[in-house]
Amino acid sequence: MRLETWAAELPTGSLEDLALPDPTDEALPEPEFEQQVERAWQVCDRFDLQTEIWRGRILRVVRDREKQRGDGRGSGFLNWLKDREISKSRAYALLELADRADSLMQSQELEPETVDRFSKRAFLETAQAPPPVQQMVVEAAQQGQRITRRQVRDLTDEWTAATSELIPAPIRAKAAEQSIPSRYLTPLVRELEKLPGSHQQALQAEIALNPDVDTLKQATADARFLARYLQSAAQVQVLQEQEGLDLEGALEEALRLGLLNLTADLVNQAAQLEQTLARLFTTWKRLGSLAEKLDGHIGASTPHLRRLCRSIEQHLSGSTIQTGLGRGAEALRLQVALQVLAGEEEADFQGS
Structure with a gap:
């Protein structure tokens, strides 16, 4: 595992000082053009990483404050994100980055100025690497070397190959x-x-x-x-309930026939379908309960609200669910019969 090839001039300057090459300059050689673009990208990466880490820390403070003072369900934090037009996925990605940054800085005694030598993706890759790899990468950064994601991955691969x-x-x-x-x-x-x-x-x-x-x-x-x-x-509950079914034996036969990928996909889809059916039944029960409650509060003075409630009851919350899964004359339609049997709730699904 070698680090001497990692040495590279660290881009300096501010975002205001960035100078991009002229894409119409035919006299500019392609290698030089790519070098200028790469240098500009590295400067952006450096500033972007520091900004993203601090944004994650800000979000963490807001989340923890709302968690302490709110209702415990995180609604205050979600409203805060909504007011600033920040998606949940974006917010949690920033929170993860901040947590990893703080953990890496603490475990490896990584100074903030050393972070400038990482691209954002390299920093995340380092945070996920084994501790010995983290140590080697941080030492290289502390010596002034620029760290890229590819270099961290290569070093992780070499470490894994040598030690696993x-x-x-x-x-x-x-x-x-x-x-x-x-x-x-x-x-x-x-x-x-x-x-x-x-x-x-x-x-x-x-x-x-x-x-x-x-x-x-x-x-x-x-x-x-x-x-x-x-x-x-x-x-898959169905498979667990089948007497005499040998899952290991089925696996061995799939391996012998070279059908492991198809068999794995089959069982995976079966697991997803069971989970979907369970969610469908739970949602159907909840929908019926809401429709019943609303129906008790409406009358002749609310014709539109009553029609809304009746439409849902007729098509979605009754004993039969019927809905269109597309638009146009050839739209696929699905009917699902739901029954409650002998004091035990059970769903009987029939599709067409």
Whole structure:
């Protein structure tokens, strides 16, 4: 793992001093044009990172204040975001950045001025890297080197290839010799970590027998599908209730036929469908309750409100749900029959 190639001149200056190349200048060589653009981008990255971190800290203060004084559901914080036209996804991304920045600065004694040597994506990549990698990256930044996301990823890959016990020794040796690029090992390790030991060992034996890039790629894909199958199969209630169903046996047969990806997707979709049906039934019950409450407060003096309530009751909250899933004459229509059986609530779904 080498850091000497990381040295690069750190862009300086302010945003006001940025000078962009003329895109119509035919005399400007392409390498020089790209260098000027890259330099300007790095300056923006540097200022953007500091700004984003502080925005995240501001949001954190507002959130914690609202949490202390509010109703505990975060509505005050959400209203604050709405007033400033900040989306929830944007806000929580900034909060995450601020938390990672503070954690990294504390654990690695990272001074604020050193942060200027990171691009924003490099900083986030460093915050997610193993502590030894963080230490090496921070030391490089403290020495004045500019840090990019690609450099952090490369170093993380090299570290993983050299240290992970999930990688068989022959593969680690080839990675050390650089006959196998280390970038293929990190995703494999991440997927193997999700699997039980027996499945890990089967894949490890396979890549040890054929230590090449193609085998690593296939093992990574197999590990991903295996993890998806095992997780989804445990969530599908129908499969858990079937006597005599051998999920491991089904998995072995899928592997033998080369159908692991299709089988994993099948079980994953089944898990999603069960969850969707449960949410549908819960929402249907809530809708019926609201319609009943509203119906008790309206009469002849509120014809429009009454019609709204009746429309919902007729099509959505009654014993049959009927709705259009598209526009036009050929729109698909779905009917779902919902029943309450013998004191036990149960949904019987019939589609057409």
